[in-house]
Amino acid sequence: MPEVDTSKKEKEFHPEIPQKSELFFLKGSNSYDWGMKNRLARIFNPKSGKTVMLAFDHGYFQGPTTGLERVDLTILPLAPHADALMLTRGILRSTIPASLTNAMVMRASGGPSILKELSNEQIAVDVEDCVRMNVSAMAVQVFIGGEHETQSVHNMTRLVDLGNRVGIPVLGVTAVGKDLTRDVKYIRLATRICAELGAAFVKTYFVPEFETVTASCPVPIVIAGGKKLPELDALQMARDAIDQGASGVDMGRNIFQSDAPVPMIQAVRKVVHEGMSARDAFEYYQTMKNRK
Numbered sequence: 001m002p003e004v005d006t007s008k009k010e011k012e013f014h015p016e017i018p019q020k021s022e023l024f025f026l027k028g029s030n031s032y033d034w035g036m037k038n039r040l041a042r043i044f045n046p047k048s049g050k051t052v053m054l055a056f057d058h059g060y061f062q063g064p065t066t067g068l069e070r071v072d073l074t075i076l077p078l079a080p081h082a083d084a085l086m087l088t089r090g091i092l093r094s095t096i097p098a099s100l101t102n103a104m105v106m107r108a109s110g111g112p113s114i115l116k117e118l119s120n121e122q123i124a125v126d127v128e129d130c131v132r133m134n135v136s137a138m139a140v141q142v143f144i145g146g147e148h149e150t151q152s153v154h155n156m157t158r159l160v161d162l163g164n165r166v167g168i169p170v171l172g173v174t175a176v177g178k179d180l181t182r183d184v185k186y187i188r189l190a191t192r193i194c195a196e197l198g199a200a201f202v203k204t205y206f207v208p209e210f211e212t213v214t215a216s217c218p219v220p221i222v223i224a225g226g227k228k229l230p231e232l233d234a235l236q237m238a239r240d241a242i243d244q245g246a247s248g249v250d251m252g253r254n255i256f257q258s259d260a261p262v263p264m265i266q267a268v269r270k271v272v273h274e275g276m277s278a279r280d281a282f283e284y285y286q287t288m289k290n291r292k
């Protein structure tokens with residue numbers, strides 16, 4: 001039985017103040033349910049509207065690639081500087097302490113290794129297991145124009161349906177296979193297909209005329225880093241992508257293969273969240289590197 005409210009204080013209902021109903025801050029994301037929005041707000045910082053995701057899921061088809069031989073030694077020191085970690089469930093359970101509070105973006109497709117046809121992926125994790133691991137999003141590779149295009153699109157739409165049941169958003173990752181051209185026309189096609197078919201956000205590569213990619217994609221886009229570049233070039237790419245409408249980066253090799261990975265991810269944060277120029281961020285990187 002609840003206690004009787006004996007307070008003599010006048011009740012403060014404030015009927016004159018209408019309750020605010022806020023629009024959700026992320027592009028195209030206002031119609032989702034609360035849980036889905038809350039997960040997205042763990043990935044994308046609600047203040048800047050942007051994200052710095054650290055991708056180290058490469059082992060799911062490449063094995064122990066350079067920089068990821070020992071995830072415990074190379075990646076864990078970077079985690080405090082990332083908004084989200086993009087990884088596989090094997091690495092999550094074996095290597096990532098459950099005390100970390102980063103958003104986890106789970107690699108949810110896989111199958112072939114670099115020795116086989118990469119587009120022949122299937123769904124590689126059960127949505128129930130994603131709930132168990134408290135992930136903030138599930139990432140699936142989509143091979144538009146690839147040999148197994150339809151199968152990879154179906155992987156994504158199936159995951160979108162499963163994710164919608166439990167409030168987990170899907171990240172559509174546009175793959176660039178050996179035979180696929182990485183030009184703006186292709187990237188526009190692939191990102192738009194991911195969004196049309198239900199991806200809550202899309203990861204793709206930065207290309208010239210990127211503003212037409214972000215303009216024609218109705219959900220947020222994050223860019224992949226791609227092959228290792230000189231640090232200034234990688235920072236400039238992040239700057240250009242944000243200026244042209246990207247909602248963040250999901251960088252791997254350009255961070256963990258850097259000469260100084262912690263200063264590099266800190267510099268990327270300056271660009272993405274604080275609007276710093278690439279040159280200033282590069283100076284910041286050098287200062288932090290020399291401080292070690």
Ligand code: 5RP
Pocket residue numbers: 055056057058086141173175224225226227250251252253254
């Ligand atoms: C593979 C992926 C990888 O996680 C990601 O693209 C790798 O990041 P980077 O290119 O920055 O090393 O999604 O397709």
